[in-house]
Amino acid sequence: MDNVKKEMLIDAYVARATPMPTLPASAVRILELSKGDETDVEEIADAVMTDKVLTARMIRLVNSAFWGLRRQVTSIREAIVYLGLHQIRSIVLTTSLFNTFESKNPHFDVTHIWEHGLGCAMISRRIAKMAGYKDLEKAYIAGLMHDIGKVILSQYSLQEYDRVLELVRLGDHTFYDAETEILGVNHTDFATWFKTQWGFAEELAEVIAMHHSPEKAVLDPYLVCIVNLADLFSSLRGLDYEMTQNMMVVFREEYAWKKIVELSPNLEQTDLKRFTFELDAMIDEVKQTVQEIYHQQDDAEV
Numbered sequence: 114m115d116n117v118k119k120e121m122l123i124d125a126y127v128a129r130a131t132p133m134p135t136l137p138a139s140a141v142r143i144l145e146l147s148k149g150d151e152t153d154v155e156e157i158a159d160a161v162m163t164d165k166v167l168t169a170r171m172i173r174l175v176n177s178a179f180w181g182l183r184r185q186v187t188s189i190r191e192a193i194v195y196l197g198l199h200q201i202r203s204i205v206l207t208t209s210l211f212n213t214f215e216s217k218n219p220h221f222d223v224t225h226i227w228e229h230g231l232g233c234a235m236i237s238r239r240i241a242k243m244a245g246y247k248d249l250e251k252a253y254i255a256g257l258m259h260d261i262g263k264v265i266l267s268q269y270s271l272q273e274y275d276r277v278l279e280l281v282r283l284g285d286h287t288f289y290d291a292e293t294e295i296l297g298v299n300h301t302d303f304a305t306w307f308k309t310q311w312g313f314a315e316e317l318a319e320v321i322a323m324h325h326s327p328e329k330a331v332l333d334p335y336l337v338c339i340v341n342l343a344d345l346f347s348s349l350r351g352l353d354y355e356m357t358q359n360m361m362v363v364f365r366e367e368y369a370w371k372k373i374v375e376l377s378p379n380l381e382q383t384d385l386k387r388f389t390f391e392l393d394a395m396i397d398e399v400k401q402t403v404q405e406i407y408h409q410q411d412d413a414e415v
């Protein structure tokens with residue numbers, strides 16, 4: 114199918130999500146505020162606290178073991194002080210996305226989507242750190258957002274997506290293949306749409322477009338490879354929308370691994386077994402955090 118036809122199809126799918134979800138105003142304001150170097154912590158804390166659900170979810174996420182704080186924080190001010198603004202941006206973005214895309218499809222629980230997203234975010238950040246990649250928060254955000262096209266398709270093209278799920282559940286199709294077969298487009302085709310409509314950075318759009326074909330990346334191939342590995346690892350460990358697909362992966366033989374070794378030749382010596390044990394610990398943490406975040410919202414709304 115040519116690109117023009119694909120774009121028409123994408124527009125048609127997005128049109129069903131009317132009005133198209135947008136990040137809450139409070140989140141947009143916080144992301145703006147935390148961009149500058151001379152940011153006022155009080156001002157950010159005030160902006161967060163205008164949104165009760167966001168505040169509760171942020172505190173839960175900040176206290177997840179992943180961020181490595183030595184003590185539990187109980188307020189947004191403390192969270193900003195202990196974590197710093199870069200990490201707060203990642204946390205605001207994560208919780209805002211959780212808030213923006215609540216479940217619409219009864220057959221495809223949005224919780225699984227965010228388990229996969231948060232898992233890939235955390236693992237991407239960890240791989241980026243190990244590989245000496247320049248921007249850890251960028252790696253986290255790219256991991257979080259790589260399947261955002263799947264959120265749109267699964268939550269707003271309900272009937273067709275049920276057929277996609279059926280094919281994946283049968284076990285011989287990946288999401289990518291099943292979406293292409295049933296819908297004519299797949300979740301990676303949404304990259305351009307998010308770039309033009311939501312103003313996503315070029316590198317982030319490239320991750321969305323190429324995370325299943327990292328060898329095609331040109332703008333920031335290391336970033337795409339990091340997310341590709343995080344995605345594979347998450348799927349292997351069951352953070353895969355509850356659709357464990359039969360797969361065999363030997364990391365050292367993956368294109369993405371070989372590319373990252375170019376960035377950091379010391380990785381050749383990495384004890385991959387030990388490293389995967391460390392990642393394993395994150396998987397349960399991710400599941401628990403996502404469950405608690407969604408659960409917490411119920412409490413906050415009462």
Ligand SMILES: [Fe+2]
Binds near residue numbers: 260324
């Ligand atoms: Fe994907």
Ligand SMILES: [Fe+2]
Binds near residue numbers: 229233259344
């Ligand atoms: Fe994925």
